Amino acid sequence: MRISRQLIPYLFLAPALLLLIVFNLVPTVATLVESTFILSLRSGERVFAGFANYNRIFNDPVFWKSLQVTILFSLLVNPIQIFLALCLSILINQKLPGIGIFRSIYLLPIAVSLNVTAIVWGLMLDQNSGMINGILTQWGIERQPFLHSVDQALWSIIVIASWIGVPLWSLFILAGLQNIPPPVLEAAKIDGANSWQSFTKITLPLLRRVLAFVLVADTVANFLMFAPILLLTNGGPQLSTNLIMYETYRRGFLYGDLGASSAMLSVMLVIVFIIIGVELYVLRGQD
Amino acid sequence: MNAKKLMFVALLLLLVAAPSMAQDSTTLTWLTLGWPAESIIEEFEAQNPGIEIEAEQIGFNDLFAQIQVRLGAGSAVPDIIAVDVPLVSGYALRNWLLPLDPVFTGDEVEDWLPAAVNAGSYEGALYAAPVSTSTQLLFYNKGCFDRAGLEPPGADDRLTWEEIAELAQAMTFDDDGDGTPDVWGFIWEQMVRIYQLQALPESLGGDPIGEDGLTVDGVINSPEWIEAFTYYYNMFNVWNAAPQGEEFWPPDIFETGNICMFVGGPWNIPRFAKNADLEIEWGVSRHPYFADGEPATPTGSWHIGVNANTENIDAATKFVHFISTGEGAELWWREGSGDFPAQQSVLALFATEAEFDELPMSYMRTAADEATVNPRPRAVTVGFLEYEQILQNIFQDIRNGADVEESLNLAVQRIESEMAKYR
Numbered sequence: 001m002r003i004s005r006q007l008i009p010y011l012f013l014a015p016a017l018l019l020l021i022v023f024n025l026v027p028t029v030a031t032l033v034e035s036t037f038i039l040s041l042r043s044g045e046r047v048f049a050g051f052a053n054y055n056r057i058f059n060d061p062v063f064w065k066s067l068q069v070t071i072l073f074s075l076l077v078n079p080i081q082i083f084l085a086l087c088l089s090i091l092i093n094q095k096l097p098g099i100g101i102f103r104s105i106y107l108l109p110i111a112v113s114l115n116v117t118a119i120v121w122g123l124m125l126d127q128n129s130g131m132i133n134g135i136l137t138q139w140g141i142e143r144q145p146f147l148h149s150v151d152q153a154l155w156s157i158i159v160i161a162s163w164i165g166v167p168l169w170s171l172f173i174l175a176g177l178q179n180i181p182p183p184v185l186e187a188a189k190i191d192g193a194n195s196w197q198s199f200t201k202i203t204l205p206l207l208r209r210v211l212a213f214v215l216v217a218d219t220v221a222n223f224l225m226f227a228p229i230l231l232l233t234n235g236g237p238q239l240s241t242n243l244i245m246y247e248t249y250r251r252g253f254l255y256g257d258l259g260a261s262s263a264m265l266s267v268m269l270v271i272v273f274i275i276i277g278v279e280l281y282v283l284r285g286q287d
Numbered sequence: 288m289n290a291k292k293l294m295f296v297a298l299l300l301l302l303v304a305a306p307s308m309a310q311d312s313t314t315l316t317w318l319t320l321g322w323p324a325e326s327i328i329e330e331f332e333a334q335n336p337g338i339e340i341e342a343e344q345i346g347f348n349d350l351f352a353q354i355q356v357r358l359g360a361g362s363a364v365p366d367i368i369a370v371d372v373p374l375v376s377g378y379a380l381r382n383w384l385l386p387l388d389p390v391f392t393g394d395e396v397e398d399w400l401p402a403a404v405n406a407g408s409y410e411g412a413l414y415a416a417p418v419s420t421s422t423q424l425l426f427y428n429k430g431c432f433d434r435a436g437l438e439p440p441g442a443d444d445r446l447t448w449e450e451i452a453e454l455a456q457a458m459t460f461d462d463d464g465d466g467t468p469d470v471w472g473f474i475w476e477q478m479v480r481i482y483q484l485q486a487l488p489e490s491l492g493g494d495p496i497g498e499d500g501l502t503v504d505g506v507i508n509s510p511e512w513i514e515a516f517t518y519y520y521n522m523f524n525v526w527n528a529a530p531q532g533e534e535f536w537p538p539d540i541f542e543t544g545n546i547c548m549f550v551g552g553p554w555n556i557p558r559f560a561k562n563a564d565l566e567i568e569w570g571v572s573r574h575p576y577f578a579d580g581e582p583a584t585p586t587g588s589w590h591i592g593v594n595a596n597t598e599n600i601d602a603a604t605k606f607v608h609f610i611s612t613g614e615g616a617e618l619w620w621r622e623g624s625g626d627f628p629a630q631q632s633v634l635a636l637f638a639t640e641a642e643f644d645e646l647p648m649s650y651m652r653t654a655a656d657e658a659t660v661n662p663r664p665r666a667v668t669v670g671f672l673e674y675e676q677i678l679q680n681i682f683q684d685i686r687n688g689a690d691v692e693e694s695l696n697l698a699v700q701r702i703e704s705e706m707a708k709y710r
Binding site: 062150236239 | 355356359466531672
């Protein structure tokens with residue numbers, strides 16, 4: 001009976017593992033395989049092409065530009081979101097009268113789907129009739145093109161992504177904050193630590209595991225950012241918001257070039273693995 | 288087995304059997320744009336009991352993406368699709384459409400405009416039946432001309448783009464003084480689409496694509512294109528006579544008096560003529576051209592095709608036959624598309640029907656004549672979808688202030704890299 005007892009945990013894990021295999025592992029392997037084939041448009045035949053697709057995308061300036069935009073986007077959006085989420089979670093961790101109502105309000109963006117959020121923000125950011133430009137002109141500031149400007153479009157996408165991202169990740173950090181035993185902080189206070197010292201020496205180190213999770217999950221979520229691009233910018237203006245997920249969609253589904261699309265996805269997969277590896281290494285615990 | 292169990296089994300059987308019991312009626316899915324489709328569907332269903340048509344009507348930009356994704360995945364649905372004609376070769380090359388030659392008689396084929404039959408064919412076989420074709424006119428609001436103290440053109444006048452630029456600036460009004468005009472001088476109906484904008488470089492002698500149907504380097508970044516799109520850039524960015532920002536549908540704000548002139552399709556003639564609430568006075572004139580160039584008018588047609596993977600070949604081809612020939616085609620012209628019919632027998636009705644004797648519906652005759660003046664179809668290329676979508680992005684960028692030459696060079700780079708797979 002010993003063996004069957006050892007098997008029990010795996011049996012419990014089996015349903016989740018099965019879903020992971022079907023929805024994550026199989027598509028990943030299929031993508032890697034597809035990236036080595038070229039689909040003949042005329043006959044519909046799949047021809048093994050080795051690294052030809054990779055060769056093609058590595059010589060394609062649009063791919064490099066897209067990769068560059070995606071990395072820039074990640075370098076900006078992840079720190080911004082996590083910093084703001086940390087600030088927000090500290091704020092809502094205060095025991096103040098009425099904090100429950102505030103917590104409900106700041107969580108509202110999570111309850112709205114990203115697609116709806118993107119469309120509403122698109123309307124608000126419109127150059128001619130958008131609410132935000134209406135307010136700006138009231139203040140005597142010139143109308144801004146936002147999503148139609150090379151300099152402002154990516155930042156607009158960052159704002160839209162953070163509208164949902166910040167409250168979402170702050171929820172996780174809040175859970176981490178509430179896990180810190182109050183006596184530890186009280187002890188520090190008695191020992192004469194000011195609030196900055198207890199934040200940097202106690203709160204942050206104890207949040208490390210939560211922050212590692214949030215950082216990795218946020219990185220992945222933002223690498224996969226797709227809906228606002230499809231709905232608002234189509235990668236423009238001048239490819240300034242052409243994130244790699246949108247470029248792979250355009251190549252694979254619109255232009256029917258599954259080989260190049262899969263090759264791009266595979267390259268992105270490797271990059272995401274490397275970045276997550278670095279993140280986990282930096283935030284690794286001694287425990 | 289007790290009664291409850293028996294009931295359960297009976298219910299299950301019913302659920303399994305129900306779909307097969309309903310199979311004596313066929314439902315076809317027709318993926319199309321938002322044309323008024325009720326009357327043609329009603330008439331077809333009345334004549335063909337047992338076949339039901341479900342129109343899936345979606346927006347212009349979504350249509351192409353949906354066809355690409357759904358037919359690309361080999362789906363049997365939609366059974367019937369609206370086909371924008373430059374995409375025929377791309378669809379045929381990928382074997383997405385059913386060849387339609389056996390469906391039509393020689394007389395029926397001869398009734399279609401030869402250019403439309405040609406455009407709907409690929410390597411000698413007909414893949415998409417012609418339904419309607421198009422041209423472009425200048426629409427203007429007479430009130431704007433009065434306000435600016437200017438004389439509007441007559442229906443047979445042809446203004447130059449240079450004149451349009453001056454008129455547009457004179458007829459842009461900022462009523463509330465907030466720095467943003469409330470009445471704009473000019474816009475193109477399809478402001479970022481090659482269908483309409485191609486006429487700009489073509490008026491100067493430019494070409495839409497290289498002779499091999501794939502090369503764009505040296506073609507869409509030629510001096511003619513740069514000159515044409517500098518004009519386009521100036522309209523939005525220098526003269527500030529046309530609105531930037533999101534894409535929108537100009538006839539909507541033409542009706543409210545917020546656009547003074549736009550170049551658009553003849554489908555606007557019945558729309559404005561039949562709008563009883565319309566407060567503006569409007570007129571049309573011929574499609575503009577560059578003073579140094581020659582008149583060039585956009586043309587293109589809508590076709591209808593059958594999904595090669597459909598499970599209802601007979602029913603689907605029946606509907607395609609109905610809407611593209613004879614009384615069905617006439618009904619579609621009258622109640623559906625509002626566009627020019629692609630059938631010569633229906634086209635002839637413009638000259639004979641009393642409806643077109645009087646203004647403003649007589650503008651349809653102006654349009655019918657304009658359609659014969661140097662009509663320029665879009666590029667013939669298997670990669671039209673990539674070509675059109677990339678240029679759409681590029682025009683949107685130029686409209687919103689991107690450098691013309693840089694943008695056209697970027698378009699060359701992007702289109703060339705997509706065309707590589709067809710070489």
